[in-house]
C-alpha cells in the first residue's frame with residue numbers, strides 16, 4: 001500500500017486566493033492596501049530565501065511590502081527602533097521578525113516589541129498565552145498550517161492519539177497545543193525521549209518537527225497513520241524532511257511530502273494572519289476570533 005499524499009501546495013494555493021480576495025475587499029472598504037513588514041537581520045542564506053518567498057507571496061496577494069534588511073552587526077536598539085516604527089505605522093498590518101537572529105540579539109525581547117495585534121507569526125507571549133488558554137489570538141503559522149492540512153484530508157483529530165516529535169516554541173509546542181485544543185490525546189517527544197520508536201508507534205497522527213533529516217523511519221509509524229513532516233533540510237539531492245518518505249509511504253495511510261507539504265502552508269497562513277490582523281485593526285472588532 002502506498003499512502004495518499006496530502007497536497008500542501010494545492011491547499012496553499014486555494015488559501016492564498018481567498019486571502020487575495022479579502023485584501024481586494026479590504027482595499028475597497030478602507031481605501032488603502034494593508035502592509036506586511038518583514039525584518040531580516042544578518043545574512044543567513046536560508047533566511048534570505050524564506051523572506052524573499054514571503055515577500056513575493058505577500059505582494060501577489062496585494063499587500064504593501066515594508067521590508068528592511070539590517071546588517072548582522074546592528075545593535076539591538078536599532079532593531080527595536082525599527083519594530084517600534086512599524087508598530088506605530090497604521091498601514092502596517094503585520095510584522096514578521098525573521099528568525100534566527102544573529103548571536104548577541106535578544107530574540108525574546110525583540111519579539112515582545114511587536115504588538116500582539118500585529119504579531120502575524122504568533123510568537124509573542126500574549127499570543128502564545130492565548131493559544132495555551134484556547135482563547136482567540138493570532139496562531140503561529142506553521143502549526144496552524146499543520147492543522148489545516150489535517151482538516152483538508154478530513155483527518156479525525158478529536159479522540160486521536162497524536163504524537164509530536166519536537167517541542168520548540170515555533171513549531172512542536174504550538175502544534176501540540178492546537179491538537180490538544182481539537183481534542184486529540186497528545187504526546188510530545190523530544191531529544192530527551194528515551195525510546196522514540198515506542199513513543200511514536202501507536203500514533204494515529206504523527207507530526208515530525210525535530211529538525212533531524214530522516215529521523216522517522218517505517219519502524220516509527222503505525223500502519224495507516226497520518227504523517228505530517230515539518231522538517232526541511234537542503235541536501236545534494238534536493239529538499240528532504242524529518243521523515244524517510246520512501247519507506248514511510250509504504251506504512252502510513254496519509255503523508256505530506258517535502259517539498260510541497262507543510263512549507264507552502266506556512267506562507268499561506270502568514271498571509272491569512274496578515275489580512276485578519278488588518279481587518280481587526282481597521283474595524284476594532286476586538287472579540288473576533290482571528291484563528
Ligand code: NAP
Pocket residue numbers: 142165166167168169170171172189190191192193196209210211212215230231232233262263264266
Ligand atoms: P528546533 O528549534 O531545533 O527544535 C527541534 C526540536 O526537536 C526540539 O524540541 C528538540 O528537542 C527535538 N529533537 C531534536 N532531535 C531530536 C531527536 N533525535 N529525537 C526527538 N526529538 C528531537 O527546530 P524547529 O524550529 O522546531 O524546526 C524543526 C524543523 O522544522 C526544522 O527542520 C525546520 O527547518 C523545520 N521548519 C519547517 C517549517 C516549514 O514551513 N515547513 C517552518 C519552521 C521550521 P529538545 O527540545 O530536547 O532540544
